[in-house]
Amino acid sequence: MNGEESTAGIETVPYNMADAWVRATGHLVKSAVEVNRAALAAYGVSDTDRTSGGPSVAYARPEWELTRESDEPGVLSVGDRITFSKTFSDEDVGAFADISGDTNRLHLEDEFAEKSRFGTRIAHGTLVSGLISAALARLPGLTIYLSQDLSFLAPAYIGDRLTATIEVIDDLEDNKYILSTDVHDDSETQLIKGEAVVLIDPVPESDDE
Structure with missing residues (x-):
């Protein structure tokens, strides 16, 4: 899916052309620190991020979409399901290349x-697989990745609106869970199929609580 393999018959172009293009997009995201500051200043916590029934640990933008199916809000159980959707823009791709x-x-x-x-x-x-992490951040509690297996089935094109779907498929006890982790595009084509193991910690209390 990443297209890392070479393609025969393609004229070789000096690498610094791509490098210069990416440097030109550097104003989009200067550093991970600035990304965090921008999130704190501009995102705000949306109501949709409170579907977990507990304190939110994620920021949101209006154009993102989140849904959660759960029998008991605030409690993670087998069968619980979360979807997270966003459109991948040219700016997203350029910023990711730079970072x-x-x-x-x-x-x-x-x-x-x-x-x-x-x-x-x-x-x-x-x-694209980062959408899975975005969905995991909306689980009730503080999600910690323990493992992730992925298969890339189809490419994601720039401008596509993609949806990550995670579902709890097993409770390993001690706050550990196995989840299915899939990504589809708007035409329902599956781009990623996977499975993750996560640990769910309590959300740390803020200073003003």
């Missing part, structure tokens, strides 16, 4: 990507 260092030209250069098997630029696979 991660993954400046694969398949994600950044139109002319290069047109000659690939995909025929156009695609989003980074790791960026």
Whole structure:
């Protein structure tokens, strides 16, 4: 899905072209610290993020969508299900390339990507799988990743609106759970199939509580 393999017959272009393009987008996200500050200043906690029935540990934007199906709000049980949706923009892809260092030209250069098997630029696979982490952040409690298995089944195209769906499939006790972790696009094509193990800690109390 990340298109890391080389494609025969493609004219070699100096790498610094892609590197220069990514540097030009550096104003989008200067550092992880600025990302955090921007989240604190601009996101705010939305009502939809309180569907867990407890303190929210995640910020939200109006264009994001969140749903939760649970028998008992605030308590995690087998069968509980959360979906998280957002659209992946060109700015998202450029910012991720800048932060991660993954400046694969398949994600950044139109002319290069047109000659690939995909025929156009695609989003980074790791960026798309980040939707799963976004959904996990909306579980009741403080979610800690213990493991994640993923299979990439289809590419995500820039501009696609994608939905991550997580469902609790087993309770391992001691606040550990196994979850299915899937990502689909708006046409219901499955892009990612996976399974995660998480640990759920209590949400730390804030200073003003």
